[in-house]
Amino acid sequence: MTDKHLNYSDEHLNAYLDNELAGEERTHLIEELRDNDDLRQRVCKLEQVRNMVSIAYHDLPEPQHKIETHSRRFSSYASVAASVLILFGLIAGWFGHATFQQSDKSLVQLADNVLINKPVGSVEPWKVLLHVTSDDPYRLNVLLNETENILREFEDKQQKVAIQILANGKGLNMLRNDKSHYAKRINDLQSNYNNLVFMACAKAIARVQEKTGAAVPLLPNTKIAPSALSETLNRQRDGWTYIKI
DSSP states (O other): OOOGGGGSOHHHHHHHHTTOOOHHHHHHHHHHHHHOHHHHHHHHHHHHHHHHHHHHHHHSOOOSSSSOOHHHHHHHHHHHHHHHHHHHHHHHHHTTSOOOOOSSOOHHHHHHHHHHHSOTTOSSOEEEEEEEOOOOHHHHHHHHHHHHHHHHHHHHTTOOEEEEEEEOGGGGGGGBTTTOSOHHHHHHHHHHOTTEEEEEEHHHHHHHHHHHSSOOOBOTTOEEESOHHHHHHHHHHTTOEEEEO
């Protein structure tokens, strides 16, 4: 019996993830995803690799000069390519851990699904890493609203959850004391919930400092990760659910 998932190329599945498939083609693939565990695994792994590549690019230093030599460009690209290969191997090994794929589900709906499957009074918390790379106000408001809803819901149902919000790229603006529009909101959340941590990427901070020549003041109680990439890898190794915002 032929494995159906082998009939789809990575290019075809990436087109699906980019919402470039339409009509019957997309419908047919969705139907197969419902029934084919191997195909779902392939799509999930591709999505994880895409997320990791995005983080890897965020962690690359900006070029000091607009015009680079061919050898320097090749060196940077080769480093990323090598990272991708390593990441793919790691991701394949961790696939048994909880992951979240982009879909129509909200964070609250995902939390509801977790609650349904967790026994009352469970000792092991649901651990969630929310990775923010955008300073889009709509996304950030949804992130903070749903984070608060999850924390409240788990508390009301006497269930345990640990949430870490990790910011790099443009997402760093959310945690900058000189730029954030959410300082009071974040302070209130941290005061009310000791199971919520906000964390900034040290490499993202260093890039801003190098570019502007000025220090980057962070909101009180913001922790610092050596890099978004290493933090994400470590958390996923430990079984955290990874959600990119």
